């Protein structure tokens with residue numbers, strides 16, 4: 001059995017680290033707020049003092065952190081990932097960040113003698129719990145091969161996409177599509193209800209046609225109840241839209257729909273829904289009637 005490190009025990013990291021433990025691996029965990037380590041300790045994890053200590057001890061350390069600022073903060077500094085890594089040990093950052101951040105972290109890790117792989121994931125809380133994530137790996141191919149047994153526990157599919165940056169780009173494209181779909185869906189639900197249509201019937205009609213998909217089914221139920229228990233925090237989707245738009249700017253690719261979706265997510269965030277589920281973007285749509 002391997003000895004893995006795991007940094008970042010939020011909604012996703014907690015479930016992913018738990019699956020590594022349940023599969024019988026030794027896991028040393030770290031989280032900025034120490035209290036979040038307790039459920040993993042109950043499953044047999046040990047707690048590391050710093051990211052540096054964990055990357056110095058573990059053959060492969062995984063991370064699942066909020067955003068580019070968090071990913072950089074955990075990698076750098078006297079107690080950071082890069083300070084402990086070396087000897088070809090591996091660092092696999094599974095956080096959703098932009099390609100430039102992934103490349104910056106890769107440079108710091110490899111300069112310190114470690115190997116780096118980015119591996120952002122597609123799939124939310126339930127797939128993380130079920131071990132059915134889609135893992136978008138890119139970077140050091142030898143580390144990819146070494147990390148595959150862990151990926152097979154955490155996910156159902158883990159394609160290797162090439163050089164560092166390609167994983168982040170794939171992830172941002174996927175979430176940009178999702179953000180646009182969710183705002184269009186929210187507008188459809190709002191219009192249907194305003195028109196006197198039955199919301200459940202709308203979901204049924206969508207589910208049985210070409211627009212049927214798991215996201216409309218699961219988020220549709222939340223929209224109709226106007227109840228948003230968090231699987232994917234809305235603030236993280238808005239971050240992903242922002243990062244996708246920045247990528248589009250750099251490449252000169254117009255992204256009109258994504259830019260509009262981003263503004264709607266920003267309104268929901270400003271209205272106090274940052275930590276609610278992405279489905280709460282609906283609040284920024286249906287409360288804004290113009291009559």
Ligand code: NAP
Nearest residue numbers: 008009010011012032033065066070096124125231232236
């Ligand atoms: P989350 O519950 O908000 O957890 C965020 C984690 O990042 C926590 O462990 C948090 O530590 C840590 N963190 C934040 N800022 C930090 C900093 N400056 N220094 C050190 N640690 C910091 O988020 P999540 O839903 O697990 O998502 C994690 C990542 O996966 C994000 O990039 C998100 O976009 C991506 N993702 C999420 C989903 C989803 O459905 N939830 C799906 C796919 C991808 P504290 O506990 O101390 O705050």
